[in-house]
């Protein structure tokens with residue numbers, strides 16, 4: 001039996017997971033709440049919180065999996081992309097543990113791991129499939145030919161869609177991270193109440209920076225005549241913004257499916273937890289005769305289970321890293 005311990009520390013979640021022969025045995029996530037009062041992730045505070053959390057999180061993951069350190073065959077960690085200081089904590093811990101246990105080290109690309117979260121539980125997509133990967137830092141359409149053979153065929157040219165959600169929330173005075181709150185209010189609102197313009201990007205690329213400005217001007221204009229506009233219309237504003245963002249995502253996804261002729265369609269990343277996106281994707285999937293794959297909520301946002309899954313595929317292929325490896329905040333696919 002091959003047992004791997006995986007560590008994720010790219011942003012504001014410290015997480016550890018254990019996997020044996022591709023079967024997940026534990027997944028512990030410690031979310032850092034410290035950032036809430038600053039309205040966004042503060043890199044230095046994130047690094048310190050990772051240092052505090054990493055040992056208890058790893059110990060709990062081993063305990064839940066009923067595994068001792070000497071049973072481990074490899075140690076995996078997120079190499080990038082992410083915050084340098086945050087990545088360093090996970091990478092240093094993983095390197096030290098691998099060295100001490102004399103087992104191989106496996107580096108994992110965070111965005112590839114989001115895609116591979118689809119293999120934690122059945123039903124799993126069939127290769128080749130398309131994955132719309134949507135998070136706080138990325139918005140990509142990925143052509144997945146095999147577990148370790150992926151190509152980005154479309155991506156954002158500016159903000160990520162998660163950022164658009166979070167910035168909208170900030171404009172509405174909602175606390176960080178705003179995405180889940182926009183989702184919550186949107187469920188009670190009218191998505192067609194306020195039309196916002198869709199961005200026109202060529203090909204399969206996205207742009208989400210324009211919508212933030214449109215929302216800002218829209219709110220400034222409305223508040224001139226009614227200073228209570230946001231409070232009175234929060235559900236309709238959230239529903240309308242969310243509707244626009246989802247429309248932009250799904251238009252390009254449909255275009256990608258047409259261009260590639262692929263009808264196995266998956267979503268991944270933090271924004272795939274959005275209830276409106278999940279519902280709209282299922283609806284489009286029925287119309288377009290796609291087979292749609294949506295991960296469970298806990299495997300959408302950052303977690304080490306997906307890092308462990310990616311490491312499982314790399315272990316099979318013997319793709320190991322050297323002890324001299326360092327984190328890559330801007331890591332290409």
Ligand code: KG4
Nearest residue numbers: 135136137162179183270271273274301302
């Ligand atoms: O993948 P993730 O946990 O971290 C990154 O790698 O960025 O994604 C975090 C992003 C944040 O922007 C957060 O607001 C967004 O995912 N998010 C949501 C929802 N849940 C998380 N956005 C919209 N609706 C949600 N329900």
Ligand code: ZN
Nearest residue numbers: 135270301302
């Ligand atoms: Zn992520």
